[in-house]
Amino acid sequence: MMIALTKTVKTKALKAKARKIGLAVAAAAPLMLCAVSPVQAAGSGFPLESPQIDTSKKKVLQRGAKAYVNYCMGCHTADYQRYSRLAKDLGLSEDDVVNNLIFTTDKAGETTKVGSLMSNNMSTDYGRKAFGVVPPNLALTARSRGEDWIYTYLKTFYRDDSRGGVGVNNLVYPGAAMPHVLWEQQGWQEPIYEGEGEDRHFVGFNQVTEGTMSAQEYDSLIIDITTFLSYMADPIKQTRHRIGMIVMLFLLVLTIISYFLKKEYWKDVV
Numbered sequence: 001m002m003i004a005l006t007k008t009v010k011t012k013a014l015k016a017k018a019r020k021i022g023l024a025v026a027a028a029a030p031l032m033l034c035a036v037s038p039v040q041a042a043g044s045g046f047p048l049e050s051p052q053i054d055t056s057k058k059k060v061l062q063r064g065a066k067a068y069v070n071y072c073m074g075c076h077t078a079d080y081q082r083y084s085r086l087a088k089d090l091g092l093s094e095d096d097v098v099n100n101l102i103f104t105t106d107k108a109g110e111t112t113k114v115g116s117l118m119s120n121n122m123s124t125d126y127g128r129k130a131f132g133v134v135p136p137n138l139a140l141t142a143r144s145r146g147e148d149w150i151y152t153y154l155k156t157f158y159r160d161d162s163r164g165g166v167g168v169n170n171l172v173y174p175g176a177a178m179p180h181v182l183w184e185q186q187g188w189q190e191p192i193y194e195g196e197g198e199d200r201h202f203v204g205f206n207q208v209t210e211g212t213m214s215a216q217e218y219d220s221l222i223i224d225i226t227t228f229l230s231y232m233a234d235p236i237k238q239t240r241h242r243i244g245m246i247v248m249l250f251l252l253v254l255t256i257i258s259y260f261l262k263k264e265y266w267k268d269v270v
């Protein structure tokens with residue numbers, strides 16, 4: 001009798017424990033699987049294109065970094081990011097980075113050190129005077145605006161003589177103060193509209209002057225740049241994915257071991 005009693009008490013306790021563990025696993029699983037969705041930025045309502053962006057591709061990132069320092073860094077900073085970190089993440093040696101990617105100087109006039117942040121020497125005052133607005137820090141733009149926004153933005157600059165100053169406009173960001181810095185590569189285009197009044201809608205671009213790149217080459221250039229900006233906005237994404245996989249694998253092994261352990265423990269109980 002005594003033995004039987006302890007047995008049921010034990011069984012009950014074990015069952016409660018098993019239920020608790022089951023509940024914990026059930027509660028944790030969706031949390032682990034649920035990915036944080038990127039912020040959808042509000043914009044002009046212009047339909048955004050969705051290029052394939054893959055920040056695990058080192059070659060794309062290297063090309064993107066090069067284009068970024070050549071074409072964008074004169075105006076934009078990205079000073080949450082260090083060159084040394086860039087070297088490590090992009091699979092480059094620090095010498096490669098010093099020789100190919102650092103064109104700026106520090107306050108003392110010496111070439112920027114590899115451990116420094118990726119900032120430029122444009123003062124905010126100058127930026128405001130030249131463009132009316134300070135060129136924003138692009139380190140987190142891929143999160144605030146989204147990759148599709150950046151890609152489509154870089155694709156939809158057009159000549160607009162009605163705008164004084166830069167004489168350029170943008171379909172995604174109408175009235176943007178940024179000049180079309182990649183005009184040599186893309187050439188100049190003008191939008192074609194159809195319909196009148198409320199029905200007026202954009203149907204495509206008319207290429208006015210040819211650029212040095214074909215349309216396809218240009219698309220892949222801006223994919224490189226967008227991928228690089230996306231990497232900068234979340235430099236540890238790849239590490240996180242790797243750790244995530246290891247954790248999932250660990251949980252799988254643990255589940256298998258727990259299953260056999262449970263079988264072993266319950267062998268004499270039921």
Ligand code: HEC
Nearest residue numbers: 071072074075131133134135136141150175176177178181
């Ligand atoms: C000649 C200076 C200059 C250069 C070079 C330049 N930009 Fe800009 N950029 C600006 C200015 C000024 C703005 C602010 C536009 C505004 O808000 O009206 C801007 C805005 C942006 C924005 C929008 C940011 C936001 O959240 O509003 C993005 C994205 C951007 N630039 C990307 C680039 C990329 C990529 C390059 C390199 C291919 C580049 N820019 C080169 C001046 C520049």
